[in-house]
Amino acid sequence: xxxxxxxxSYEIAEGIxxxxxxxxxxxxxxxxAVAMDYEVIPKSQWxxxxxxxxxxxxxxxxVSGG
Numbered sequence: 833x834x835x836x837x838x839x840x841s842y843e844i845a846e847g848i849x850x851x852x853x854x855x856x857x858x859x860x861x862x863x864x865a866v867a868m869d870y871e872v873i874p875k876s877q878w879x880x881x882x883x884x885x886x887x888x889x890x891x892x893x894x895v896s897g898g
Contacts, residue, residue, distance in 0.1 A: 851878035
């Protein structure tokens with residue numbers, strides 16, 4: 833299966849959850865939000881959200897400053 837994350841394609845195993853996929857990328861999770869097909873998925877639901885072939889994900893990193 834393939835999904836897109838920020839316009840980059842990834843080959844993933846069937847039945848993988850959003851939480852496992854993000855974890856396998858080795859990304860620091862603090863300050864990160866993920867939208868799936870333009871809907872933000874709360875972190876509390878990442879481990880219950882199963883990815884499907886062709887999904888488009890967008891990851892946003894919060895940046896502080898002033």
